[in-house]
Amino acid sequence: MTPLVELVGAGVSLGGRVILDSVDFSLGPGQVAGVSGPNGSGKTTLLRAIASLTRIDAGDGMLLGADLRSDEVYPVRASVAFIGHIPALIGTLSLAENLRHVVRLRGGDEARIRRVLDVVGLGEAVSVRADSSSFGTQRRLEVARTLLTDPRLLLLDEAFSGLDSAAQSLVDALIERTVGNGGGVVMVSHDPGHLRDRTDIQYRIEDGRVVETA
Amino acid sequence: MTPLVELVGAGVSLGGRVILDSVDFSLGPGQVAGVSGPNGSGKTTLLRAIASLTRIDAGDGMLLGADLRSDEVYPVRASVAFIGHIPALIGTLSLAENLRHVVRLRGGDEARIRRVLDVVGLGEAVSVRADSSSFGTQRRLEVARTLLTDPRLLLLDEAFSGLDSAAQSLVDALIERTVGNGGGVVMVSHDPGHLRDRTDIQYRIEDGRVVETA
């Protein structure tokens, strides 16, 4: 059973600085990994490296069977979903338009958009411009996007922040679904509680190094 | 003892929609008010209205003795600090430059910048560009900004999100300090725990109306 993600001695430097230093990381199908650590320790960078959004410049890495240091990543990227600190939407488009854009780019059934919007509770707000909708609404839209793309690898960078309790259980459902389909999840959080009861394995990062694995 | 903030039947409409509807809100010196409610209910808009960043178009409002509907707000704005969903920094400037900009605009002692940076734990990251520093680092910088401006009214819109546990207690200290100096705090959070043990009074908002005050 090949892992979905595998980093061996992976390193990342940005701005002439070593941000991640010989990190070993592995995630198998159906697994949920938790990542914690102080501010600026390298959690987001780790997720970005896994998603091939930041290139690793030391060690080796595999993402869904593709060598992270080669062009093989281009085709597999589409099976990765990333919910980051700040919602990645096109502010001048409406909520519905944002999702349509996603579907048209990625290919898929536009009919699902309505359903998904209802599921995340935005069925009535479809025509509001993304940048004039509330932060949590934008977060919910990202959940909707992930529902539309149903990815094999789900990367959550404090995805619970900004969501009300109802919407938070939405994220839980998302995690369950991904895991259920044999996918994997990596979630970053500062709240030990969040991680404890959701993750199979936990990584603690300090200063760009994995200091603890449980 | 005049309240720091007083809204009476205040209403806000944006994009032709009523966002806040006849809201009554009052905050006295030394008080901490909590605001909760589902996504898109109007919490951020309430804070923005209090800060005079969004104009109320119904009812009346006072901010630090200034009529929210008049130009009196211009002078008092400088005594209000707002930590919103997304860090308000100038991305192309370094952390230190950001704070210097603040001090020079607002007036104050540039010598304090170093101290404050040490306090928030960024003493050794001063020359990193704001937009290439981590989310939590940016959040911490906002705390630093607030420390420099020490405001009479502190508005926190989920200010804990993105901060590690150590940095979260920083925000608590900030709240204490503001309250200690006879200022007031309004904090928005989705986490009932956060609000319970910090607030003197709690407002619950549901689509634009205050439905509960405890």
Next chain:
Amino acid sequence: MKRVQILLGLAAVGIATGGWLGLNAPPDALQGEYSRIINVHVPSSWLAFLAFGVTAFGSIAWLIRRKPKWDRLAASSAEIGVLFTGIALVTGMIWGHAVWGRAWDWGDPRLASTAVMFFVYLGYLALRATIDDPTVRARRSALLGAIAVVQVPLVYFSVNLWRSLHQTQSIRPDGSTMPDEMLRAMLINVIAFTILYVALLYARMGVAKAESEADQRGASAERVKPPLVDEVRDV
């Protein structure tokens, strides 16, 4: 003795001889003393092309090998190239002022295209100056360096094609009518300047290396530390 110093020495000797010959050669019949400018003008013009060629080479080499030294080669050569192009422009304009009565002549395509080339590489250097991250800087400028080298001949071609349709009042068919002594002096200068270029290149690359190491040390110091919560009250 270091390689750079040897090269500099050679260049000095070469330029001294070239200069001496150039100053003592019989001046050009038409232009008088001004024709001596050719001893600086032509060598620098030639170096401009050489240097930018090397920049292109370095850029492409970096794209393939991803070794910092290629980036340093490209950057250093571009700087020196800009310097010599500037000299070619200025000496040319002085010369033109003397022999044509005006500093610039739109009748000669070579002028316009030189100037354009000059700015292409100023842009290249400006780009480098704006980027702090060494890897990003290397990547982007390597790409620009590669694009630029395709573009220089394109500009030359288009501008020449542009002129060719209109009656050219050309400067000179070529240097052939120059007195032989002057020509010899010029050739010696061309060689001497080339050695000088190589010397400068080595020197500049050395400096660049030192700089990048300094940056590394500076950057790696930066880290986020735990806050000092107790001090919040008294700052």
Next chain:
Amino acid sequence: MTLWRQALEIARVDLRVERHVGEILRVIIPFGIISLIVFPLAMGAQASSVARFGPAIFWALAVLFGMQVALRQSASDSQTRRDLYALLGVDPAARFAGRVLSGTFLMVVFMLALLGSMILLYGPSLSGQETFAALVASGLVSIGLTELGTLAGEVTSGLRNRTALASLIIAPLAVPLVVGASQTVEAVTQGTGILPWVMLLAAVDLALAVAGVGLARPLDEATR
């Protein structure tokens, strides 16, 4: 096939966004026309001869202002947006193509506005053929400039004072376009063949297209 579908979709959304923000049509076109007006006024005595130079002035201004159009387009490409597209499986080449499509559209609008105003203001004696040549050239220039703008935008994305920097990078590369365009019309006037010039323009466009598509991935990498 996908690459095209994606390119078209990106172009569609770009234009939609421009309709919301509208800087290009609301700021660049007016300013472009103003500098057309300024020209004869500033020429004082020789104002009369403006008709003769109308086309030349048009091309120069078209390219200089066009650069700005091209740049505004690529400015919209934030890192977040790139990442979003990357994880939607959008090939950088498709992003380039999409930008060029939408940019070219806007550029053509801009060019037509400018050309129209030029003819109105300067009343140059343009024969039907010349006007046709001008239109063809405008089209080719629009494509070329947009390609340039998009490339420069990529190279300078996320940098300080990127607009100024990108302008500087584009300007020299735009020279062949100016020359080609103005000469196309001139060639008609002089009765010499326009083919070499059209070829030049087409060649530049093609070269840039190849460069853009070929370098799309490395350029995308360069921002990571």
Next chain:
Amino acid sequence: MTLWRQALEIARVDLRVERHVGEILRVIIPFGIISLIVFPLAMGAQASSVARFGPAIFWALAVLFGMQVALRQSASDSQTRRDLYALLGVDPAARFAGRVLSGTFLMVVFMLALLGSMILLYGPSLSGQETFAALVASGLVSIGLTELGTLAGEVTSGLRNRTALASLIIAPLAVPLVVGASQTVEAVTQGTGILPWVMLLAAVDLALAVAGVGLARPLDEATR
């Protein structure tokens, strides 16, 4: 007093004086010169007669750069930034003044580089007096165009699609400025007095300054 301190600080950060002014100059001056090179290339056969157009081209390019200021402005002034400034007690008028200061600085640099290169490259027959007049005019135009650009930027970014017309109304105000400028130089050539023109320019600058400062608050409100 505070308003000025704030304006200066905003200008400083706009230019990031301490580190990046050099960078800005390295970029802007070359861009100006290249723009100059573009014109003769566009003029083909008549390239040699470019000398006569020197001044006209000079003023046209001034407008181009004025527009760049407008776009630079609207790019850098996000809502978040406005809010940040508001809660730092920055008066919108100070923001306007600051932007104009930094813009004018860039503009003056651009114009000086342009004037110098224009004289070198086009070799127009400018007497010492004319050059002086040109310098004075450039200064006044720089201020005026920057004020316009900043207003245009405020309007487009602030009011967004609410008033598409606003910037169309603002932009044409550039005409009197540039006409005044070119006429200042003309006047010297013709031996008529330059004072009326200088007065006109100064008047426009002042009017715009007043408008900018006066409208600063309403414009700021309009975004809230």
